[in-house]
Amino acid sequence: MNQTIKDIITSLVAVAIILMVGVAVTGAWPFMVAVKSKSMDPHIKIGDVVILIGKSRTHIVTYVEGKRQGYRSFGDYGDVIVYRPDGRKDVVPVIHRALYWINRGDPMPNGRPAPNSGYITKGDANTQPDQPLISRPVKPEWIIGVAKFRIPYIGYVRLIFSHL
Secondary structure (H helix, E strand, C coil): CCHHHHHHHHHHHHHHHHHHHHHHHHCCCCCEEECCCCCCCCCCCCCCEEEEECHHHCCCCCHHHHHHHCCEECCEECCEEEECHHHCCCCCCEEEEEEEEECCCCECCCCCECCCCEEEEECCCCCCCCCCCCCCCECHHHEEEEEEEEECCCHHHHHHHHCC
């Protein structure tokens, strides 16, 4: 085998190990996401990479609970979650703060009854909650993970390749 093939195989094995360890440690897939919008400014910015913990490995603390308990994450009360709007895998996941839980039939922010139980979410920079604008209340099974750490700027590499 020539050296180039050995280097490629070594690199692929290293990436595979990093991915396996990342999933094993965090319990989430994907366990890191690059931020593409300004909706979480000023706490999470475009180009940041956010490390997630699987929802089965943590309790999601809403803004309402966080305010009551004094728990803050990314500069404000409650947890930031990454979810698939309406559970759809063909759309870009959303990273927003879980504001509160509502049950089916409870009024959503627009006053209409919620079609299902779930979280009401909102980007820190947004004026309106996501529900019902971009999603129904977020069901737990739509959640990819809970944001725990932010690494500034390195997400730009991922964002550049996604536009090629």
